Amino acid sequence: MTAPNINSANATTHAPANAADRLLARIEAAGAPVCVGLDPVAEKLPAVLRPAPGHAAAANAIGEFSRGVIDAVAGIVPAVKIQAACFERHGPAGVTALASVLEHARAVDGLEVILDFKRGDIGISADHYAASARDAYCADWTTVSAYLGADSLTPFVGQGHGAFALVRTSNPSGDAVQSLRLADGRTVAEAVADMVASIGAASVGTAGFSALGAVVGATKPTDAAALRIRMPQQIFLVPGFGAQGGGVDDVLPCFRSDGRGALVTASRSVIYAFNAADRAWHEAVRRAAEDLRTQIGSALGVRA
Amino acid sequence: MTAPNINSANATTHAPANAADRLLARIEAAGAPVCVGLDPVAEKLPAVLRPAPGHAAAANAIGEFSRGVIDAVAGIVPAVKIQAACFERHGPAGVTALASVLEHARAVDGLEVILDFKRGDIGISADHYAASARDAYCADWTTVSAYLGADSLTPFVGQGHGAFALVRTSNPSGDAVQSLRLADGRTVAEAVADMVASIGAASVGTAGFSALGAVVGATKPTDAAALRIRMPQQIFLVPGFGAQGGGVDDVLPCFRSDGRGALVTASRSVIYAFNAADRAWHEAVRRAAEDLRTQIGSALGVRA
Numbered sequence: 001m002t003a004p005n006i007n008s009a010n011a012t013t014h015a016p017a018n019a020a021d022r023l024l025a026r027i028e029a030a031g032a033p034v035c036v037g038l039d040p041v042a043e044k045l046p047a048v049l050r051p052a053p054g055h056a057a058a059a060n061a062i063g064e065f066s067r068g069v070i071d072a073v074a075g076i077v078p079a080v081k082i083q084a085a086c087f088e089r090h091g092p093a094g095v096t097a098l099a100s101v102l103e104h105a106r107a108v109d110g111l112e113v114i115l116d117f118k119r120g121d122i123g124i125s126a127d128h129y130a131a132s133a134r135d136a137y138c139a140d141w142t143t144v145s146a147y148l149g150a151d152s153l154t155p156f157v158g159q160g161h162g163a164f165a166l167v168r169t170s171n172p173s174g175d176a177v178q179s180l181r182l183a184d185g186r187t188v189a190e191a192v193a194d195m196v197a198s199i200g201a202a203s204v205g206t207a208g209f210s211a212l213g214a215v216v217g218a219t220k221p222t223d224a225a226a227l228r229i230r231m232p233q234q235i236f237l238v239p240g241f242g243a244q245g246g247g248v249d250d251v252l253p254c255f256r257s258d259g260r261g262a263l264v265t266a267s268r269s270v271i272y273a274f275n276a277a278d279r280a281w282h283e284a285v286r287r288a289a290e291d292l293r294t295q296i297g298s299a300l301g302v303r304a
Numbered sequence: 305m306t307a308p309n310i311n312s313a314n315a316t317t318h319a320p321a322n323a324a325d326r327l328l329a330r331i332e333a334a335g336a337p338v339c340v341g342l343d344p345v346a347e348k349l350p351a352v353l354r355p356a357p358g359h360a361a362a363a364n365a366i367g368e369f370s371r372g373v374i375d376a377v378a379g380i381v382p383a384v385k386i387q388a389a390c391f392e393r394h395g396p397a398g399v400t401a402l403a404s405v406l407e408h409a410r411a412v413d414g415l416e417v418i419l420d421f422k423r424g425d426i427g428i429s430a431d432h433y434a435a436s437a438r439d440a441y442c443a444d445w446t447t448v449s450a451y452l453g454a455d456s457l458t459p460f461v462g463q464g465h466g467a468f469a470l471v472r473t474s475n476p477s478g479d480a481v482q483s484l485r486l487a488d489g490r491t492v493a494e495a496v497a498d499m500v501a502s503i504g505a506a507s508v509g510t511a512g513f514s515a516l517g518a519v520v521g522a523t524k525p526t527d528a529a530a531l532r533i534r535m536p537q538q539i540f541l542v543p544g545f546g547a548q549g550g551g552v553d554d555v556l557p558c559f560r561s562d563g564r565g566a567l568v569t570a571s572r573s574v575i576y577a578f579n580a581a582d583r584a585w586h587e588a589v590r591r592a593a594e595d596l597r598t599q600i601g602s603a604l605g606v607r608a
Contacts, residue, residue: 007338039428039429041428046343055439055440083432085423085429085430085432085433085436086423086429088433088440089402089432089433089435089439089440090436090440091399091436091439091440092396092399092400092402092403092440094440095395095396095399096306096396096435099396103334118423118424118449119389119422119423120422120424120449120470121422122391122473122474122475122477122478124343124345125389125390126389127387128387128392128393129392131393132389132392132393132394132398135359135397136359136392136393136394136396138397143421145449146451146481147451147470148473148481149475149479149481149482150477150480151475151476151478152477154568165309166424166451166452169426169451169452171426171427171453172453172455173426173454173455174452174453174455174456175453176453177450177451177452177453177492177495177496177499178451178453180486180492180495181485181487182484182485182486183486188481188484188492191481192481195480195481303490
């Protein structure tokens, strides 16, 4: 399979000054703003990869599976999002596998690598987490909590790196905090959005988008439309498409009217698109990624 | 040095049904509600432990230092809080060191082990993080984000495990979200406090405190007093004492009038209480932990 080589945004450098510019270039080259989410669990792997009991075997198996998925979707999607929790549950062996998966993904031309680790800390601890993402895992983007304010966001942005701040999550219980109404009429999520837009203004690239983006769940289309207006320069990372219940109509409000500004992530519907006994599981994953690209690309084409 | 052995709450079991009951018993046995925070960085280690360049050497060094600090404070304080970020910045080698430090702390009789990793995710990812804390790291308590609602809290509580939800953090920029005023008159932090109190009601132990506690920074004494009223059954984990600027008077509002209900954490003022060239650095750390215990114990004694 071939992967696009995007001049200044290739795997060797990963280094244009602004992460948003690089991600947008890769989306354009791939033809659709889609991302494959890697949330691997040992029990769901193809039979041929199913591990023996124990953390070490499980970590190796989900690592091998993840690298296989990356190979399968290379050249089809412009980004992968790797869920740290799936690896961290296996302790040090899992984290070693996580590092190997990120290293593998970084070597694919034209592929942006998002480490979904949702860290949220302050001061030197935030600096440590940012250093872990940059130096130890070499992620292009991370996901980060915004509840602690600018301190927990700014260390993750700059020098070619970007971050998606948690603004509006896809789970029902998030409403208990995010949908609260402020005295000034905004919801808490809208206030966080305004903060993210303000902080992100310092890192806007030449394409008009910031290296500080926002997580906005696919299951909240009404909120997404309001948030799109409040964060015109943020790229939305949109989880919850597919298995979590979000459909094409639900994700469209995350985009600007020109069809830009969001990255739709599908996880289980792509990475588990095989029959467990199928030894050629890569092909099923590849077809599912192609379907994802076609589905979102067509919807945006019709809309534009 | 000797460490107290607290009958049903010893290191072998770590297993009373309720984490709050166990923590309170350990605080009582130690004589003061204090916690030593381990935020080790290679550049600040005693000269004798200062590592060569590189992640592996740094990870080994901060691991050895942390185990030494734990030995030094054993029998003096009832709890240690280990900052995951310091270890994760060194990648897989750091996480291996982190696991060794937690294992070491767990083997100390009478010592409660808090993994400060501030995770915040939903669904199966939250379950993964909870599994990592329980199975891979064997932490008694974790710190967790509350912005995603109950989904991000409940997996971390129960079966002898507890969690401290981020309610009011010690950093100035947290005000941008946490101090926002809701239409009903509460601040966002107060609304999160009410949610934590409500969710935590399901895990209250025989001593009247919940296994779901709250992080309330030592630098916000006025807010702490209001939050203490809203969360009568929450144990407050109080960072920011000492080096971050919080003093004794600042942490007293975190306690109930009976002197219970909070755990004051000091990090840099204890773990770096040595001269860099001092080979007997353990003794300086031990004395600083004793001073911490005396300082907080006396203040509560006077108040009670």
